[in-house]
Amino acid sequence: MLVVMKAQATEEQISAVCKKIEELGYRAHSMPGAQRTAIGITGNRGEVEPGTLDEMPGVQELIRVSKPYKLVSRDVKAENTVISFAGTDATFGGPGLAVIAGPCAIESRDQTMAVAEQVFRAGAQFFRGGAYKPRTSPYSFQGLGEQGLQIMAEVRDKFGMKIVTEAIDNESMDLVEKYADVIQIGARNMQNFSLLKRAGRARKPVLLKRGMSATLEEFLMAAEYVMSEGNYKVILCERGVRTFADHTRNTLDLSIVPAVQRLSHLPIVVDPSHGTGKRNKVTPLSRAAIAVGADGLIVEVHHEPDRAMSDGNQSLYPEQFDELMKQVRQIAPVVGRMVPAIGNHPRAEALSAQSSVRSAISPLA
Ligand code: PEP
Ligand code: MN
Numbered sequence: 001m002l003v004v005m006k007a008q009a010t011e012e013q014i015s016a017v018c019k020k021i022e023e024l025g026y027r028a029h030s031m032p033g034a035q036r037t038a039i040g041i042t043g044n045r046g047e048v049e050p051g052t053l054d055e056m057p058g059v060q061e062l063i064r065v066s067k068p069y070k071l072v073s074r075d076v077k078a079e080n081t082v083i084s085f086a087g088t089d090a091t092f093g094g095p096g097l098a099v100i101a102g103p104c105a106i107e108s109r110d111q112t113m114a115v116a117e118q119v120f121r122a123g124a125q126f127f128r129g130g131a132y133k134p135r136t137s138p139y140s141f142q143g144l145g146e147q148g149l150q151i152m153a154e155v156r157d158k159f160g161m162k163i164v165t166e167a168i169d170n171e172s173m174d175l176v177e178k179y180a181d182v183i184q185i186g187a188r189n190m191q192n193f194s195l196l197k198r199a200g201r202a203r204k205p206v207l208l209k210r211g212m213s214a215t216l217e218e219f220l221m222a223a224e225y226v227m228s229e230g231n232y233k234v235i236l237c238e239r240g241v242r243t244f245a246d247h248t249r250n251t252l253d254l255s256i257v258p259a260v261q262r263l264s265h266l267p268i269v270v271d272p273s274h275g276t277g278k279r280n281k282v283t284p285l286s287r288a289a290i291a292v293g294a295d296g297l298i299v300e301v302h303h304e305p306d307r308a309m310s311d312g313n314q315s316l317y318p319e320q321f322d323e324l325m326k327q328v329r330q331i332a333p334v335v336g337r338m339v340p341a342i343g344n345h346p347r348a349e350a351l352s353a354q355s356s357v358r359s360a361i362s363p364l365a
Contacts, residue, residue: 001048002063002076003039013058014039020053031077031232036060040076042228067263069220071227072234077265083205083233085162085181089340090125092205092235093267096340097332098296100126100164100269101321104311105133105141106148112155114303118318120159122325123342126182127152127161128298132172133310134188141309145172149179156181160347164207164298170198177202187212187239187274190222200229207298209237209271212250216259223266236260236268237298240275249277249314252285254292261293273300273314282316283324290331299324 003017014037018028021041026048029040041048050062067073082093092098101124103115116127131148133141144151152163162181167173168189176183182205189195190211199206206226210219223234238257240250252275260268270289272282286297302308302315316324329339 001041001044001050002065002070003041003053004060004063005037005039005058006060007036009037009058009060013056017053017056017059020056024048027228029071029076029227029230029232031071033077034079038076040065040070042070068217069224069264071232072220072223072264072266074263074265079265081232081234081265081267083235083267088125088160088162090162092269093295095337097290097294097328097337098126098235098267098269099124099325099328099339100128100296100298101301102128102164103302103308104273104300104315105130105309106144106151106165107141107309109151109154111303112151113158115301115318116155116159116161118303119301119321120161121342122318122322123329123339124321124325125161125340126164126298127155127159128164128184128300130166130310132166132168132176134166134168134186135310146175149175153179158347167195167199170195173198173202177204180204182207182235185209185226190214191218193225196222196225197229200226200231202231205233205235206231207235207237207269209239210241210253210256212240212242214241216256216263219256220260220264223264234266235295236264236266237271238268238275238294239271240277248275248281250275252276252289254285254288254294257289257292257294267295269296269298270294271298273298273311273316277314279305279314279316279320282314283320283327286324287327287331290328290337291335293335297328 021028026041027043080093084091101119106129131143133143164182165180166184167176184207187209240252243251245251272285300315301321305312305315
């Protein structure tokens with residue numbers, strides 16, 4: 001059930017309706033839109049009895065939501081959700097594209113700083129890297145844990161890039177929530193419902209990757225889990241699905257971008273690195289992702305991919321990422337988007353004072 005408030009409904013009327021919903025034993029999710037506020041009701045097993053809600057001041061109408069997902073749906077919120085971050089003009093879902101780049105795993109301080117400086121110069125606003133790695137083999141590198149998070153925090157301090165990193169279980173979530181700007185939930189955990197609920201209680205935006213065999217509806221229901229706990233800042237991420245095709249690691253399903261945008265107000269970014277698993281396919285698929293209307297990209301970059309402790313084959317060399325950014329800047333305006341200028345990074349000015357960085361920044365500024 002969805003309570004649609006009148007355009008001129010007051011804050012008091014909206015709070016009174018939310019209070020009533022809670023008194024009835026449900027959970028109220030107030031979603032302000034440009035035209036009017038809608039209040040989603042969750043926690044009900046069957047039909048909500050409209051009864052008194054219908055008659056309350058400021059209420060325009062009650063709508064029964066027939067789709068299994070409610071809060072992710074455009075029925076609740078017609079306008080795109082825009083997720084922004086204090087101290088930067090980077091957003092997910094705004095006119096500016098969000099570019100997240102960095103290594104698959106945080107391996108050492110030196111490796112991280114080397115990659116961070118290069119992706120920052122090329123124009124990434126977000127830095128990615130795993131401190132907790134969900135590996136297929138228990139014998140593979142599992143990540144540096146909190147030490148890795150501390151190194152990422154240093155990257156944020158030095159470059160002003162916001163930090164995106166994965167939580168693989170409830171334990172790591174506590175630390176990831178403390179250090180990260182965006183909490184990543186990986187493909188393998190897309191249906192880890194207790195982790196999704198924990199992410200829903202976190203105070204940071206969540207980047208939710210599509211499970212490798214998840215349908216569109218399963219993907220949206222996973223986002224619904226996060227939102228149902230009160231965290232409405234969810235960024236969806238297409239990262240490829242398993243098919244019979246063996247020329248790539250996964251099959252990047254770009255058609256899910258317009259499919260999601262039709263049904264949901266949530267931003268969606270594309271991961272062409274895991275989506276292809278092949279370095280030579282990352283740039284072409286990045287171009288396609290921007291052209292199809294994605295809200296951004298998440299790209300793996302390593303300064304020495306041959307020595308990478310994970311996903312070296314799909315990691316771009318920094319120069320290749322720089323070239324990718326140039327191409328993205330050309331394509332973005334064709335689809336009505338832009339890439340925030342590197343000069344708008346809060347730390348760009350300070351860094352450009354250092355001559356070694358200035359020469360790299362100025363051609364792009
Ligand atoms: C990653 O981003 O490094 C990762 C493990 O991705 P996915 O969950 O999509 O496999
Ligand atoms: Mn990876």
